[in-house]
Amino acid sequence: MVVITMSSYSVIKDGEMLSGRLLLGQLLGILGIITVTFGGIGAASVQGVALMALTGTAWGLYSVYGRKSASYFGYTYNSFLLFGIANVVLILVATPLTGTQQWTGIAIPSLAIALYMGMVSTALSYVVWNSVLKRVRASQGGLAQLLVPVLTAAMGVAFLAEKISAALVVGGALILAGIYVNGSRVVERRTLQTS
Numbered sequence: 001m002v003v004i005t006m007s008s009y010s011v012i013k014d015g016e017m018l019s020g021r022l023l024l025g026q027l028l029g030i031l032g033i034i035t036v037t038f039g040g041i042g043a044a045s046v047q048g049v050a051l052m053a054l055t056g057t058a059w060g061l062y063s064v065y066g067r068k069s070a071s072y073f074g075y076t077y078n079s080f081l082l083f084g085i086a087n088v089v090l091i092l093v094a095t096p097l098t099g100t101q102q103w104t105g106i107a108i109p110s111l112a113i114a115l116y117m118g119m120v121s122t123a124l125s126y127v128v129w130n131s132v133l134k135r136v137r138a139s140q141g142g143l144a145q146l147l148v149p150v151l152t153a154a155m156g157v158a159f160l161a162e163k164i165s166a167a168l169v170v171g172g173a174l175i176l177a178g179i180y181v182n183g184s185r186v187v188e189r190r191t192l193q194t195s
Helices: 002-012 020-038 046-067 072-098 108-133 138-144 147-160 166-194
Strands: none
Touching: 002 020, 002 046, 002 138, 020 138, 020 147, 020 166, 046 072, 046 108, 046 138, 072 108, 108 138, 138 166, 147 166
C-alpha cells in the first residue's frame, strides 16, 4: 500500500506521467513484497492483511505530506509529540477499562532504553527519510520503502541464523528489479537532458 499510495500521489498531485516503466517497476515491487511477506506464512488472516494495508497507506500519506514540509525536524517533532500525547491518553483510558496495569511492572532502565530507541533513533531515521524524499519522486520513495522487509529478513539471516528461503530470494530479486526499472528511467531522462 505504501507504493500505491505514494505513486498515486505522485501521479495525481505532482503530475508524474504514468508510463509503462513506472507501472512495471511498481508491479515488480508489489509482487516482490507479496512474495517476501506471504511466502513463508501459511494462511494469512483477513484482519492482519487489512491492518497491514491500513498501516502502509498511513505511512505513505505521512511520507508524501512530509515532502511538502518546510522543516524535516519540525514535521517529525510534531508527529512524535502528537503520537506521544495520544499514547499517554490511551494508557490512562485503557488501564481502568481493562483492569490491568501490566506497564507498571516495567523496570526503569528498560523503559529508558525503550524510550530512547523509540524517540531518538526513530526520530533521526524519520528526519533522514523526510530529507531524502524531497530529492526523489514520491513513486521512487514508495518503491524504495519496499527494501525494508528484505533488509530486515537479511539481517535475520545474518544475525539470528534464520534460514534463507526461496521466497526471500525471489521476492528480493523482484523488488530490486522493480527499483532498477523505475530508477533507470531517471538516468535515461537525465542523460537526454544533458545531451
